[in-house]
Amino acid sequence: MVRAAVALFASRAYDGISVDELVSHLGVHRNSLYKTFGSKRGLYLAALRWCLKQEVPSLIAEIGEAENVAAAMQRCLTTGTAGAGMDLLLLAAAERAPVDREVAIEVTRALDSLDEAVGRCRTGKEAAGIMRSPTGFTATLLGLRLRVRAAALTAGPATPTLQHGPHPS
Amino acid sequence: MVRAAVALFASRAYDGISVDELVSHLGVHRNSLYKTFGSKRGLYLAALRWCLKQEVPSLIAEIGEAENVAAAMQRCLTTGTAGAGMDLLLLAAAERAPVDREVAIEVTRALDSLDEAVGRCRTGKEAAGIMRSPTGFTATLLGLRLRVRAAALTAGPATPTLQHGPHPS
DNA sequence: GAGTTTTAGGAATGATTATTCTTGACTGTT
DNA sequence: AACAGTCAAGAATAATCATTCCTAAAACTC
Numbered sequence: 001m002v003r004a005a006v007a008l009f010a011s012r013a014y015d016g017i018s019v020d021e022l023v024s025h026l027g028v029h030r031n032s033l034y035k036t037f038g039s040k041r042g043l044y045l046a047a048l049r050w051c052l053k054q055e056v057p058s059l060i061a062e063i064g065e066a067e068n069v070a071a072a073m074q075r076c077l078t079t080g081t082a083g084a085g086m087d088l089l090l091l092a093a094a095e096r097a098p099v100d101r102e103v104a105i106e107v108t109r110a111l112d113s114l115d116e117a118v119g120r121c122r123t124g125k126e127a128a129g130i131m132r133s134p135t136g137f138t139a140t141l142l143g144l145r146l147r148v149r150a151a152a153l154t155a156g157p158a159t160p161t162l163q164h165g166p167h168p169s
Numbered sequence: 170m171v172r173a174a175v176a177l178f179a180s181r182a183y184d185g186i187s188v189d190e191l192v193s194h195l196g197v198h199r200n201s202l203y204k205t206f207g208s209k210r211g212l213y214l215a216a217l218r219w220c221l222k223q224e225v226p227s228l229i230a231e232i233g234e235a236e237n238v239a240a241a242m243q244r245c246l247t248t249g250t251a252g253a254g255m256d257l258l259l260l261a262a263a264e265r266a267p268v269d270r271e272v273a274i275e276v277t278r279a280l281d282s283l284d285e286a287v288g289r290c291r292t293g294k295e296a297a298g299i300m301r302s303p304t305g306f307t308a309t310l311l312g313l314r315l316r317v318r319a320a321a322l323t324a325g326p327a328t329p330t331l332q333h334g335p336h337p338s
Numbered sequence: 339g340a341g342t343t344t345t346a347g348g349a350a351t352g353a354t355t356a357t358t359c360t361t362g363a364c365t366g367t368t
Numbered sequence: 369a370a371c372a373g374t375c376a377a378g379a380a381t382a383a384t385c386a387t388t389c390c391t392a393a394a395a396c397t398c
Binding site: 013141151154 | 180181182183184185259260261262263264266267268269270273274276277280304305307308309310311312313315316318319320321322323
């Protein structure tokens with residue numbers, strides 16, 4: 001159930017998802033939603049936390065197994081659940097974190113974990129060009145995913161998952 | 170007037186800004202808003218287009234005058250109106266572009282212009298490490314600004330404009 | 339200075355929102 | 369079989385949303 005909520009909250013902005021849409025797509029019905037999570041925001045926070053708890057270690061593992069920074073980026077952008085997970089992180093950072101302190105805390109904690117993983121990784125010091133800190137890796141990751149999402153509507157809905165990858169070869 | 174709309178739309182998500190808030194912060198009153206722009210979305214598009222038309226050349230100029238890629242990044246992140254302008258671009262890309270095709274077209278055009286400027290710049294080929302295409306520069310730029318915004322609420326409102334710059338020295 | 343057109347200001351409107359309440363069906367216990 | 373409690377399903381509620389309409393004031397023309 002939370003997984004379906006993650007997919008919905010990752011697709012559009014928080015205010016663009018109505019409770020009616022949640023209960024119809026989640027199978028669960030209105031009363032249980034409020035009984036279990038208290039409010040729409042409660043469900044959102046639960047979805048965000050569940051998503052980050054499983055997404056951040058997954059991304060860290062991908063980074064650790066990559067042989068260089070470019071490969072790590074590629075892995076992060078193409079790993080299985082990265083689509084919905086990273087989109088939710090992206091939306092949370094862009095539109096909820098500035099107005100919801102708990103979301104901000106959750107988001108910064110996740111991003112800091114990623115930074116630390118990049119710094120610990122043996123490929124961390126390879127990022128010497130423009131990204132002098134591991135923050136740059138995380139920022140580039142989010143920025144690339146952002147561009148893919150932003151361009152999705154311009155070329156028809158038949159666009160595959162990734163098109164603007166960092167290295168086409 | 171459009172400038173004030175840019176500042177508002179850059180601060181929160183599109184659905185989080187009500188028309189009441191717009192007319193009270195813009196000085197102009199409801200009737201003229203609908204007479205001039207037709208709808209809330211019309212005003213949003215006008216604000217986005219006005220903002221991009223003046224922001225993108227400004228960023229391109231900053232990139233062109235920088236002596237290396239790191240300096241270009243620093244310039245882009247600290248230039249005068251970059252705050253509101255880049256925040257609006259960021260929010261438009263994250264939450265409006267996936268659901269509004271005209272916004273998507275506007276955003277991708279702006280980002281592609283930035284890419285082209287980076288590629289033409291004499292410092293473009295310096296980005297050899299992880300960003301093998303100029304797209305990486307733009308992505309990192311957006312990602313860094315995204316992190317600053319996301320972390321703004323975690324450490325109290327007294328945080329200065331930039332804290333997570335790419336190189337603290 | 340009178341008449342006409344525009345403009346401001348705010349009160350309706352109708353739709354949609356998140357949340358709660360009521361009603362009816364189902365389950366477990368004795 | 370009878371009763372207590374849980375749960376689903378949707379109707380009601382109160383607020384807010386974007387948008388339109390109406391009335392009065394102001395500005396411009398002649």
